[in-house]
Amino acid sequence: MPTDSALDAEATALDAADPLAAHRDAFVGAESSLVYFDGNSLGRPPRATADRLARFVTDEWGGRLIRGWDEAWMELPFVIGDRIGASTLGSAGGQTVIGDSTTVLLYKLLRAALDAQMTADANRVEIVVGRDDFPTDRYLVEGIAAERGARVVWVEVDTARGVDADLLRAVVGPRTAVVLLSHVSYRSGFLADGAGLTAIAHDAGALVLWDLCHSAGSVPVELDAWGADLAVGCTYKYLNGGPGSPAFAYVAARHQSTLTQPVQGWMGAADVFSMGPLYRPADGMRRFLSGTPPVLAMIALQDTLDLLEQAGIAAVRAKSVALTEFALRVADGILSPLGVRLASPRDPAERGGHLTLSHPSMRAVTARLWADDVIPDYRDPHGLRIGLSPLSTSFAETLAGMRAVAAAVAREG
């Protein structure tokens, strides 16, 4: 086990060598002693965002008023969508849009995919989803299956991992309509094989919908290269859009003229302002919109996209791996002796941007840490999630936080 001062020296050296170190100062709170381990739930605000929002209110909303829609806002969901697509999703333009909440977009795309599959082949009535996936994903699948006369096929997984090739191959077949997969597991941080799982689903004739909530802005995603069909992801985690900022949806160009979604609103219609008698879906990604786009709620996103485009997702991922590897070395040194075990993959190639540490007292540990301004989050069973947002987290912060975890476990354990 490294000595205390050796860990300090290592953190200092890693920060000094970090090409993204300067970006940390772009975030509110970088100067404070608070340790933030929950950027994977709600990212810190960029410092530029307060001013961006205030200027938007006064100059754009207040100055342009309704004219803002024609001048810029009608296209903003596609403009920002394309920036996310290019900077972190591996998506060519015209396939990504900012829409509703993650849940609502998942509903719309799942319905679109299932309805198309069931129409093409009445035997394709199964939706595959992981038993350990995020609740919204499971609840939605359960509800959609009930209302459409489809069937849920659960993939049973170890909570410390996620869905892999063998597990998926065992459940897909000629009855599979859609496979809903998490790229990075919210619980374990397990990083799924995007290309491999997409191919397995396709070989069975199924469509794939990727949940990218814990990937976008942290792990490179290659939707076009994987041949993915559909994806949804959230923007308030590593993309720092603010509490409840709207989600993005991706639909591969080849599906855009055939898939339709059930929430038929004016903003998805072919001619928005003709206000014609019957609904005709727009071409392209617009058909996946429903109501008036949440403009005020999406503009904050642009500050992190500015940083992400500067840094490049490869550098962000490299730092993410370095951060989790460092945290893991510290955990091995000072937490393992206290009975804390890793509930995430040990191989960084199989791991996203967070680590989950397991110990029976983690619920109490979390409360104690929060009281001491060290902010991870807790997920049943016994999981402390250490989320290390690459653009805003330093190695020194990581070390300070891990030491606080050790102290809290020692007291609570």
Added chain:
Amino acid sequence: MPTDSALDAEATALDAADPLAAHRDAFVGAESSLVYFDGNSLGRPPRATADRLARFVTDEWGGRLIRGWDEAWMELPFVIGDRIGASTLGSAGGQTVIGDSTTVLLYKLLRAALDAQMTADANRVEIVVGRDDFPTDRYLVEGIAAERGARVVWVEVDTARGVDADLLRAVVGPRTAVVLLSHVSYRSGFLADGAGLTAIAHDAGALVLWDLCHSAGSVPVELDAWGADLAVGCTYKYLNGGPGSPAFAYVAARHQSTLTQPVQGWMGAADVFSMGPLYRPADGMRRFLSGTPPVLAMIALQDTLDLLEQAGIAAVRAKSVALTEFALRVADGILSPLGVRLASPRDPAERGGHLTLSHPSMRAVTARLWADDVIPDYRDPHGLRIGLSPLSTSFAETLAGMRAVAAAVAREG
């Protein structure tokens, strides 16, 4: 016809006697010469909003980080919903919530109502909606009817009015499941009889869903007194929530334990953070939520609610009527001679917060007015909408705008 100077004197006297005159200064742009006649599409921002958003970013999002959810944000959709309910909807607490877009909320509540009615009585398969209602309402009904095996019953209406008692009575009956009604018509400004139409629908055994988009914050609504079942409305018009701000939904307390909506997400589940294996809807209004509430997008609303609570909806409505009556007198004086006719009800008791003026050249007139910083909006066929937001519009502004309309019609006509 009043002389020019008589109109000036009247506007000056009305502004001097207006008890809400001071509120106008609370809005960005009050000092400018621009005439804003489109507060019924996108309300002006309160001056307080820029600072409120900036402080939220730095102090709450940046300062509290993920802790903000436990401390305040989880309840914010209900807190702000109740404020809207009390100040303008005539709703007791616990029945109104801020959710998704208007379109998505209409989808969820329409589905909830239709599914419950069809389950209770397999013959109740008809959804009644006005042929001239806002496109989203019609498109949604069309889509839901198709996916649920229901049938649309269109109410044919004169574009200068809306659905009244006789029209509704003629189409409801033992097959009616749900009636979707607009309280104020987006096109004509026709103000429907809330209590009367609700009673007619109920007598036929139907549920009523009110679209309050053009009422909320301008016309008093009495959902509880009407015995209304469900309502949805938008917050970026008279409630000044900003472009694309989230909508509200109302579900009468007596229905909350029996209705369920199809977009089953974690925020609508009985125990949000238990993340249990199967979806069980929460009690109360929470079950009508789906994804993470759009917190950043809903906080701006509080500035107009502050003003509205101070002023009282009765005073707001009184000013709204005074504004449209004044605009109508000016129109009768200087626009009628140019062939412009009123496409809204003449009786203020049948009219909401906007007037629609019709003339074959109105599309071109609108473009010319916009170029001159006079901002109404245009709706087919030939309709110029004069939206007079009571808290932010003066009589002098109204007069200046109506004169500009007359000049533009004279040039284009």
